[in-house]
Amino acid sequence: MAAPKRNQERTVSPLQLCIFDTRRGKVEGQEADRVLGFHPADADSNEQASVVGLVQAMSAFSSIFDQEKPCESMHAERSVWVTHECEPSLWMLLIAQRSWFSGPVRDEALRETLKQLHAVCTLLNGPLQRLLDQDSSGKLARKVLGGLLAQWGKHLGSSRGALYQALHNPLSGREAVPWLPLSRPLFTGVQALVSRLLVAQVGGAVPVQGALLMHEQWCLWSSLDHADTASLVRLASLALLPAAHAAEQPSLGSRITSTLRWQEADRAERHVLDRKAWCLVPPGFLLLSASGTENGRAAELPQIWLQESGERCGLLGLRAGGCLLLLLLAERVAAAPELLADLAQAALPALNGIAQGTAAELAAANQWHIPGIRYVYMDDMLLGVRASPASKAATLSRDSQALVHAVRADLDEAALRGDREVIVRGAHDCWVVAKKVACRNIAIVLEGRGQENLSDAAKTADKYLRSHFEGLLE
Amino acid sequence: MSSFEAPSFAAWEPTDARGADGLGKGSDEEEGQELGVWRGGSHESVPTSAAGSSLDSHAASSYELRCIGGDAPETALHQLGQAGGSPPVQSSLDTGTGSDVGTAGAEPDDDISAVEASEAVPASAAAVPAPGEAEAAFRASSLGRAASSAAVQVGQNEDSLEWRGRRKHFFVLSNAGRPVFTAHGSEHALAGFMAIIDAMMSFVKNRGDSLETIRAGKHTIVFLERGPLYLVAVSSTGEPEAALKLQLDLLHAHLLAILTDNFDRMLARNPRFEPRRLLGGTEDVLRRFLASFDTSPSAMLSAFEPLRLAADARHTVLLALQSAVKRSEAVYGVLLAGERVVGLAQPRAHALHAADLLLLSSFVLGSDSFRAAAESFSPICLPRFNPSAFLHAYVHYLDPESGLCLVLLSPQQDAFHRLADSAARLQRQLAESGVPQAISAALKVPGRGRLHIPSMPAAAGGGAVGTTALQHFIYKAPARGQYVMPDFTAPLSVPELQQEVMPAYARVHAAMFSEAGHARQRVHFTRDDSRAVLAYIGAEYEVYAQFDALLDRNAAVATCQRLCAWIKGQHAELFVPPSF
Numbered sequence A: 001m002a003a004p005k006r007n008q009e010r011t012v013s014p015l016q017l018c019i020f021d022t023r024r025g026k027v028e029g030q031e032a033d034r035v036l037g038f039h040p041a042d043a044d045s046n047e048q049a050s051v052v053g054l055v056q057a058m059s060a061f062s063s064i065f066d067q068e069k070p071c072e073s074m075h076a077e078r079s080v081w082v083t084h085e086c087e088p089s090l091w092m093l094l095i096a097q098r099s100w101f102s103g104p105v106r107d108e109a110l111r112e113t114l115k116q117l118h119a120v121c122t123l124l125n126g127p128l129q130r131l132l133d134q135d136s137s138g139k140l141a142r143k144v145l146g147g148l149l150a151q152w153g154k155h156l157g158s159s160r161g162a163l164y165q166a167l168h169n170p171l172s173g174r175e176a177v178p179w180l181p182l183s184r185p186l187f188t189g190v191q192a193l194v195s196r197l198l199v200a201q202v203g204g205a206v207p208v209q210g211a212l213l214m215h216e217q218w219c220l221w222s223s224l225d226h227a228d229t230a231s232l233v234r235l236a237s238l239a240l241l242p243a244a245h246a247a248e249q250p251s252l253g254s255r256i257t258s259t260l261r262w263q264e265a266d267r268a269e270r271h272v273l274d275r276k277a278w279c280l281v282p283p284g285f286l287l288l289s290a291s292g293t294e295n296g297r298a299a300e301l302p303q304i305w306l307q308e309s310g311e312r313c314g315l316l317g318l319r320a321g322g323c324l325l326l327l328l329l330a331e332r333v334a335a336a337p338e339l340l341a342d343l344a345q346a347a348l349p350a351l352n353g354i355a356q357g358t359a360a361e362l363a364a365a366n367q368w369h370i371p372g373i374r375y376v377y378m379d380d381m382l383l384g385v386r387a388s389p390a391s392k393a394a395t396l397s398r399d400s401q402a403l404v405h406a407v408r409a410d411l412d413e414a415a416l417r418g419d420r421e422v423i424v425r426g427a428h429d430c431w432v433v434a435k436k437v438a439c440r441n442i443a444i445v446l447e448g449r450g451q452e453n454l455s456d457a458a459k460t461a462d463k464y465l466r467s468h469f470e471g472l473l474e
Numbered sequence B: 001m002s003s004f005e006a007p008s009f010a011a012w013e014p015t016d017a018r019g020a021d022g023l024g025k026g027s028d029e030e031e032g033q034e035l036g037v038w039r040g041g042s043h044e045s046v047p048t049s050a051a052g053s054s055l056d057s058h059a060a061s062s063y064e065l066r067c068i069g070g071d072a073p074e075t076a077l078h079q080l081g082q083a084g085g086s087p088p089v090q091s092s093l094d095t096g097t098g099s100d101v102g103t104a105g106a107e108p109d110d111d112i113s114a115v116e117a118s119e120a121v122p123a124s125a126a127a128v129p130a131p132g133e134a135e136a137a138f139r140a141s142s143l144g145r146a147a148s149s150a151a152v153q154v155g156q157n158e159d160s161l162e163w164r165g166r167r168k169h170f171f172v173l174s175n176a177g178r179p180v181f182t183a184h185g186s187e188h189a190l191a192g193f194m195a196i197i198d199a200m201m202s203f204v205k206n207r208g209d210s211l212e213t214i215r216a217g218k219h220t221i222v223f224l225e226r227g228p229l230y231l232v233a234v235s236s237t238g239e240p241e242a243a244l245k246l247q248l249d250l251l252h253a254h255l256l257a258i259l260t261d262n263f264d265r266m267l268a269r270n271p272r273f274e275p276r277r278l279l280g281g282t283e284d285v286l287r288r289f290l291a292s293f294d295t296s297p298s299a300m301l302s303a304f305e306p307l308r309l310a311a312d313a314r315h316t317v318l319l320a321l322q323s324a325v326k327r328s329e330a331v332y333g334v335l336l337a338g339e340r341v342v343g344l345a346q347p348r349a350h351a352l353h354a355a356d357l358l359l360l361s362s363f364v365l366g367s368d369s370f371r372a373a374a375e376s377f378s379p380i381c382l383p384r385f386n387p388s389a390f391l392h393a394y395v396h397y398l399d400p401e402s403g404l405c406l407v408l409l410s411p412q413q414d415a416f417h418r419l420a421d422s423a424a425r426l427q428r429q430l431a432e433s434g435v436p437q438a439i440s441a442a443l444k445v446p447g448r449g450r451l452h453i454p455s456m457p458a459a460a461g462g463g464a465v466g467t468t469a470l471q472h473f474i475y476k477a478p479a480r481g482q483y484v485m486p487d488f489t490a491p492l493s494v495p496e497l498q499q500e501v502m503p504a505y506a507r508v509h510a511a512m513f514s515e516a517g518h519a520r521q522r523v524h525f526t527r528d529d530s531r532a533v534l535a536y537i538g539a540e541y542e543v544y545a546q547f548d549a550l551l552d553r554n555a556a557v558a559t560c561q562r563l564c565a566w567i568k569g570q571h572a573e574l575f576v577p578p579s580f
Helices: A002-011 A045-063 A107-125 A130-136 A139-157 A164-166 A183-198 A227-248 A252-257 A262-268 A338-370 A400-417 A454-468 B006-012 B014-023 B028-038 B048-061 B061-071 B078-086 B088-095 B104-125 B133-155 B160-164 B192-206 B241-259 B262-269 B283-292 B311-328 B354-366 B368-372 B416-432 B435-444 B496-512 B553-569
Strands: A015-021 A035-039 A071-074 A078-088 A092-099 A209-213 A218-222 A276-281 A286-289 A304-307 A312-320 A323-330 A375-380 A385-386 A420-426 A428-435 A440-447 B166-175 B177-183 B209-214 B219-226 B230-236 B332-337 B342-345 B377-382 B390-400 B404-410 B470-477 B482-484 B521-527 B532-537 B542-547
Touching: A002 A420, A015 A045, A015 A139, A015 A183, A035 A107, A035 A139, A045 A092, A045 B133, A045 B192, A045 B209, A045 B219, A071 A107, A071 A385, A078 A107, A078 A130, A107 A130, A107 A139, A107 A164, A107 A227, A107 A304, A107 A400, A139 A164, A183 A209, A183 A218, A183 A338, A183 B209, A209 A227, A209 A338, A218 A227, A218 A338, A227 A286, A227 A312, A227 A323, A252 A375, A252 B377, A252 B532, A312 A338, A323 A338, A338 B553, A385 B532, A400 A420, A400 A428, A400 A440, A400 B496, A420 A454, A420 B262, A420 B342, A420 B542, A440 A454, A454 B553, B061 B521, B078 B542, B104 B496, B166 B192, B166 B241, B177 B192, B192 B209, B192 B219, B219 B241, B230 B241, B241 B262, B241 B283, B241 B354, B262 B404, B311 B332, B311 B342, B311 B404, B311 B416, B332 B354, B342 B354, B354 B404, B368 B377, B368 B390, B390 B416, B416 B435, B470 B553, B482 B553, B496 B521, B496 B532, B496 B542, B521 B553, B532 B553, B542 B553
Parallel strands: none
Antiparallel strands: A015 A035, A015 A092, A071 A078, A071 B209, A078 A092, A209 A218, A209 A323, A276 A286, A286 A312, A304 A312, A312 A323, A375 A385, A375 A440, A420 A428, A420 B521, A428 A440, B166 B177, B166 B230, B209 B219, B219 B230, B332 B342, B332 B404, B377 B390, B390 B404, B470 B482, B470 B542, B521 B532, B532 B542
16 A cells, blocks of 8 residues: 555645535546535546545445434544535535644634635625526536635635634634724714715615624624624635735835736736735725726626625725725615715715724723733624634643643533533643633633632632623623 | 363463464365364354355445455456345345344345445446546445445334444454444344445545544544454444544454454455454453443543452452462462452562453453353453463352452463462462452442442532532542442432443543543543533542532532542552552
């Protein structure tokens, strides 16, 4: 077996993503038809079919024992395979070589990246099944998924990618939305602005169907339901925010190349998830760069699907200071320059004020850092998260990170089994206190605090719970 | 199992070296028969020829799977021809095996075979010109189809519900896909099923990887490759992967204990050999051993459980054991009361490894023939002591009723009479001091030779149900390699609740210790809707305790501390002192 082993080492990509349809490719010789999307795209089609075949075999094998949930994950000596049935008969698969991990990663965290991928895919294209219904040959679905998987693979596969970093942060909240609580006056201002926009009439129609307001990665307000909010925040933090940052603080290289015309043509091919597909147009609109608003043409807005209502909307970003306002325009509304000017006029003055106010409050609040502890708090029902800044989480020792990882994996496992409390002390001076009550859970790390025993550690954690999360985990 | 008894011990004379020679020669058929005789000849109640033809038909019917697994496909057509020639259903029924599989015996399996065979013909034709990646893709999809049809077939059968509903399954097969052992059902009827396991493991292996775990809902499926054997555990008990892996390792060690690693070598040399024949009648011993994991933490803690006994009686036992061991030139002497240890005589330099002791007691207690015979002399391989050679165990039940059993282990195969003389003298010594009565009495008081929470002082967490939140605990003295725990008492008097206890400890233990045994956590407290578990590592002990879920955690800590202090005062009665 030595020869195939070496061959395998040479060819296997550290991260593989796959989407397949178990209803397709049942005829012998047409197994490759099951695969709707694969990352890396240049993987041999036989390798793709063989990966899918193996997962189906494992799934069928485990269904002998567990018919409700066949094969959620497979661990091998060198790789971890995680599956997620995103829509009936449509499966997503993530295969990560262990060499790809830079630290401990939980199965559930890997599965969440698949869930996010599906959420963003649905946001941009509607349900996958709809694509297959539209074109039963699968060509349309493959085209859409090809672009999406390439982008997702880039964000997740590279150690500099946002998704990779979130996955390896032991205290990341992953798919949840980081809600930022605001002072009352500021919050009232936000609400007033969004309400005004939602009822504003332009040319006899109400163009704005929904709105979501962010300040950098924090979410301040959303008129959408939790799932749509989470997907939109994900899209914004992967593409729109980085695009805004790049435009606001351009690197030397990009300043040189931005003058070249060929880049415009190049942009037309780019995926919505790619930050380079977006450009910042005065007075602050984030638009797909190919759409251009010159010569009085209406901008082409990327269409998104809302899960809650099943409606399609055009997505328009408006940047002011650190704030990013995402406006969802009715499908039939053309983003003509006049409309954009009206919206800017209605929103910008208030938005600038909010941006300044939020920046001041954030500076005072030091971005949720609680001195003395590292923590992550999640609300699974509201899809909300609050956590120590990633830079603080990164200061934990390797042992402590492993400890948090183990405790959070324990809570993941208990997810379906009711409430749970876990307190552990590592082999070094580090305690992790974790609690799950209904849909809320928290993990607090006390490192190097000199707590001698369980009672002391629990008492300290309780003190923080009372002062910062009062009533949330009773 | 007559060969285990003293008069026939000469049948075991071919020791490991000669055994290995014998195994290396001749056809597998001859080897099987030869070994069958050596193992005591009780392995099959059916004529070898009938079993052989039936197995061949299974081998043929699962041809496609082995082809998928990467094994030589050249015999395919020949084997398929055989499958057609001897209808699998017919031959399975003829042999009379497989009706107890739970999955309805041979029928579903053979139905699977029929599906496979029908797919195999065009498949094999397509496979020939497609090497490398394309072949892998083809194999994977064939594997998928075969696994699906197996799942459908198993699922369709009403009788399979009971089989599938078992909390745990264990399977052992050779890496050529031949069934060796299953904890439930018959290996024979599960041949097709095992071929799928083989194909999956081989497929992953061909990718340059090694399959370890599959998680599916509340089921964890753990795979282990040891030499030429594949071992698989399927569990819905909530036990962690590490615990199941350890159990598979011990299952493999138990196979070695019965067969030595010649078994491995022989299979490696001749993959077509039918390994199941070697086990000849010892399947029940293995099944009892596997069942013991549900009630005993010995494997998890790598420690043994001593019988609670008055210190003077224990002292007498140890003195008698030590002199018996010295006099008979044995290496180890153990006095067992059921699965608990009354006394152990061992050289300090070569202490008996806990895993070996576990295998020894399973080997002795699992087989009824030892109990029935006055004295027995049997070879056993203790893999931690020496995986390639047999020790010779002299087994004598001093009191079959209380399970009081003396085991003396000697490296010499002609030691029977010396050991028997020493044992007789030991028995006299113990009888004179009234030790058997003391042990019987210890087994009759509440707790049955274990601690008894209702009889323990309230300060140490004792008391009747309702007055204490302490439900169960394990106290391990790592330096001695021993642990104590109480008998199950209310509220854990129902089997359904009792079977939750060990998995809960196993989860905590797996979180606290790495697979190599290094402590990753020193304190672990967890509470869910059904229980609170507190575990911590002290200077001289490890303690694991289960409490009522409503208990305040400070109270749990205080109770544990007082419990450990109390146990420390009872050491003489609870633990076996080190000997020699």
